[in-house]
Amino acid sequence: MNKTKSPDILWYCGTCSELAYDGFIVLTGKELRKSQKLMEASNKLDQKDSFSLAELMELPEQGKWQCYCRKHALELPDDGYYFGVDRALSFRDLLDWTFHLSYKNWFASTNWQDFIRSRVLNDID
Numbered sequence: 001m002n003k004t005k006s007p008d009i010l011w012y013c014g015t016c017s018e019l020a021y022d023g024f025i026v027l028t029g030k031e032l033r034k035s036q037k038l039m040e041a042s043n044k045l046d047q048k049d050s051f052s053l054a055e056l057m058e059l060p061e062q063g064k065w066q067c068y069c070r071k072h073a074l075e076l077p078d079d080g081y082y083f084g085v086d087r088a089l090s091f092r093d094l095l096d097w098t099f100h101l102s103y104k105n106w107f108a109s110t111n112w113q114d115f116i117r118s119r120v121l122n123d124i125d
C-alpha cells in the first residue's frame, strides 16, 4: 500500500470487520460455482422462446464477492478467485479490475457491481 496517499476505498474484512489492507478480495470456490450455475441456467432460459416467472425465481443466486483480512482469507479453501487488496486501493484500480474480470465467462453472474458500489460509497454492510 502506498503510504503517502490514502486509499480511495476502505476495505474491511467480511469476517472480523477490521481494516483489511493486508487481505484479499475473494470469490470463493463455492461462490464461483454458484456463478457458473447461474450462468448456465440463464443461458438455458435465453434459448427458450418464453419462460415463466417461476423459472426466473428458481435461478441460482449470484456468486458473492467478499473482502477478507489475511488471517481470515487464509482460512478459506484455496479454490476460488483471489487478488490482493493492495491491488484495489484506488478508483483506477477498481476500473482496471472491472475490465479484467469482465472477460471471465462467470463474471456477469456475480455481485461485483453491487459489491464495488457499496465499497466506493463506503456503505459497508
Ligand SMILES: [Zn+2]
Residues within 6 Å of the ligand: 013, 014, 015, 016, 017, 018, 068, 069, 070, 071, 072
Ligand atoms: Zn478478518
